[in-house]
Amino acid sequence: MDFFENNLKVLSSRAPEMAREVEAVEIPERLSVSISRSGSPVPRLDNILIHSAYYPEKESEKFAAKISPGPGDTVVVFGFGFGYHLESLASSGARIIVVEPSAMIVKAAMQSRDLRALLGKTDLISPERFDPVAAKIDYQKAFWMDHEPSVRIDRAVRDNIAGPFMARIIAKRKQYKIMVVGPVYGGTTTTARSCVNALKSLGFTVEFLDNTIHRQEYFRISDVTGYKPHENALKKNYSDFLGEAVVARAHHIQPDIILSIAQAPLAPGAIDRLKALGAPVVFWFVEDYTTLSYWKAVAPHYDYFFCIQKGGFLEKLAEAGAPYAGYLPQAADTSIHRPVELTxxxxxxxxxxxxxxxxxxxxxxxxxxxxxxxxxxxxxxxxxxxxxxxxxxxxxxxxxxxxxxxxxxxxxxxxxxxxxxxxxxxxxxxxxxxxxxxxxxxxxxxxxxxxxxxxxxxxxxxxxxxxxxxxxxxxxxxxxxxxxxxxxxxxxxxxxxxxxxxxxTFVHRMARMINIVSDNDHEKIERAREKRRGINNVDSILSRTDNPGLIEFLEKFKGERQLSLSKVMEAISEGEGDLTRPESLFIIIDQILSTHQGEEI
Incomplete structure (x- = not known):
């Protein structure tokens, strides 16, 4: 039976560019197809078996059981393979997007199986075409799933796509506010701005402290005195002032994550005061550590220290007391660095x-x-x-x-x-x-x-x-x-x-950074948020009271992060029987506020 031509018709109707690639590709000897114990074809690429050699059909229900998507949801799956793992998922009612880097694997699958029904229910695309699709996904209702054998074949490709995807989910669902602290002058100013561009592109709320506005004042210090010790002391004092201004701003806006870029005016004391606010404080040292040695003084103070050199430098950072040290190379800002039409x-x-x-x-x-x-x-x-x-x-x-x-x-x-x-x-x-x-x-x-x-x-x-x-x-x-x-x-x-x-790109770099920080410190971030929400948090109130009547009344609101008086009054009006003491007190409060609305009381 000629499966390929029939499958190709379906794929061509949904993804014509992918269909052309699949039709043109040659299948090498390193990709082989054998028959499983159940009689179904299964592929092997080099030494990686892409599906079960026994009962590949059973993969479908196991794979779909990992999540519970429904209509309106979007599931992105990395790896098409021969499609066994996708069949139950494709019937969930959710939109299924399958990213497959290998056109030759798709061709072998289309030659070996009748995939018309599956191809008609899924959007099969190559990694190069994923970005425009990703931009239109509702990340509040999005899921990522990995077909593990496919990941083993193309892990780097998977990571470059999954990283920004996961970061966008965090941005949408967690709604982190990120404060970026830039330098006063120097080449790292463009890096700071590109970080801001990338974080906004990923969907985060960003507060940028652009310290280049203080550049002229900083350099005017040299005009005050020709005595070098005085000049150095004044510049240090000015930098310390700017660092304290960063702390003050952070205290005001209450960010969830603070990102400092190399040469930002943050001395160890200011870094420690930022950490006291409860947000992870991250540093990206985009400098040559053999040329600029100030990293030794600040490394132990940052929660995360990212750098553009690895090997021996990462070891030195660990020796210096850095809690986390990671390699994060420079990048391009595609909102700026792109082909342009010139006159x-x-x-x-x-x-x-x-x-x-x-x-x-x-x-x-x-x-x-x-x-x-x-x-x-x-x-x-x-x-x-x-x-x-x-x-x-x-x-x-x-x-x-x-x-x-x-x-x-x-x-x-x-x-x-x-x-x-x-x-x-x-x-x-x-x-x-x-x-x-x-x-x-x-x-x-x-x-x-x-x-x-x-x-x-x-x-x-x-x-x-x-x-x-x-x-x-x-x-x-x-x-x-x-x-x-x-x-x-x-x-x-x-x-x-x-x-x-x-x-x-900077989107790749910022996604990797945020994913690492969120994976390690999401509980810390949530604790800081809970603390900022204060007494209106129901769980916080319950943890601080031993009043039986109040505990019984508030149990119905457990999990509410922001309890309002209107919600309380709505619940009281829907209740039955005699009023409890807490209910009576809330009614009195509501009446007082209603009577004096607009007045100072």
Whole structure:
């Protein structure tokens, strides 16, 4: 029986793009199909059996029993397999969305089984097409389910989709308020704003303390005195003042989670006072720990310490007393870093064969002197404009906002990306972390040549999604090659952009951070909320009273988080028999308030 053609008709009517992919894909030898003990076909990919070798049909009821969805609900399942686990779920009345990364597994399933009924009841999509669908889901009524064999095959793909999905459920159901504390100045200011953008995109309420409004006052301190000890003391006092202002603001708005970005004006004392409010206090250290050492002083005070370096640094954080230390690399903000349409005048202004955007660190000043015979444009700040390299700086050290430098990334034929270093004259042989520029250029669809870094090969496919250089000769050779091969530049840039959108956005990073904090501290967050709700919380009242009459009366309201007088009066009016003492007292209170409504009593 030719199952495939009949199945393909159904899939084509519901998901034509997926159907075309399935029809075109070849099934490799590593994907095999055998017959189970019950006589049904089951697939195996390499050493992973995707369904039971005995009775795969029994998987359906077991899988559906994990949740109880109904009409109006949305269930997202990772992994289609051969569909056995989905059959009962598909009859629940809920919308069933199945994310399947492997078109070849779907094709093998459609060749082996009559799946017309199942395909007609489910929305089968690839991971690349999930984002537009996810944006329309009601997360108050959403569920995520994993088909475990499918997760074992594509865990990284699953995590990149499930992370934002789970965070959106938290945002919708828990309605966390998150306070983000930004720095006074420096490159991490853009990171802070991107965190805010991503958290809002996930559905959270965000309070942003943008300390850049204090930048001018902070730097004016240098004009007060030329005596360095006095200047340093004044800057410390000013930073301490800003830190206390953060504590005061947090006390006022009562956030559920507090996120501090590297260089935010929070000394250990201020961090401890923030923790006393009951909210988890999180730090994202987006700096090189070998260059900036202040992490040692603050690490023991934060509840969570996320950083862009791992290995030895995570060990050092544990030794320093950090309660939690985790790796969280930089990312792209897709609300800013994206392909843009430019006018002819903008292309002329921002375009070039070779472009670099960034600050004039010593290694960059020296390294780029080896490219002065090429068509190089430089943009950024802190360059020595009187040197041959400095004379290539187009913007004359004027600050460029992200909305402007994305135009550079979009128009340059080759974007150079050399990580900063204070200790090496060119490419840092010990460089590990990946700077934000790598993700930003890729998200814009720009082509880049970036210096080799320890984490690069685990983040991008070298040669296919990213091209690296090791020294000036290697860079010059690759500049010449890729200028001569625009089609290769375009293919690599497109693949690089797809990789970033799939795995390396601020939405991914913030989702991972919030999921970790919520998993570990959701009870702590709820306790702090209960404390803030005060005496109107019924369970709180019950825990504090030994009055039998009041306990008996309030039992009917158990679980109410905000008890109002109107609810009490409604319950009394529906009661029968003589009034109890608590009921009589509530009636008296209601009468007094009604009589004096609008007056001060």
């Amino acid at each position: 002819g005048a903008e292309k002329e202004e921002y375009g070039s064969d070779i472009s670099f955007m960034g600050a004039g660190y010593p290694n960059r000043r020296r390294f780029f002197s080896g490219l002065l015979d090429m068509s190089l444009k430089i943009w950024g700040t802190e360059w020595d404009l009187l040197t041959p390299v400095g004379r290539r700086v187009v913007n004359q050290n004027q600050r460029i906002e992200p909305e402007e430098y994305v135009k550079i990334f979009n128009t340059a034929r080759i974007n150079l990306n050399l990580h900063s270093s204070l200790t090496h004259p060119g490419v840092d042989p010990l460089g590990d972390f990946i700077n934000p520029r790598t993700y930003e250029i890729a998200a814009c669809g720009g082509f880049q040549l970036v210096d080799r870094r320890d984490y690069m090969a685990e983040t991008f496919k070298i040669g296919d999604e990213m091209v690296t250089f090791s020294d000036i000769d290697d860079l010059r050779e690759k500049i010449s090659f890729y200028l001569a091969h625009p089609e290769k530049r375009e293919r690599i840039a497109a693949d690089s952009r797809r990789r970033v959108l799939r795995e390396h």
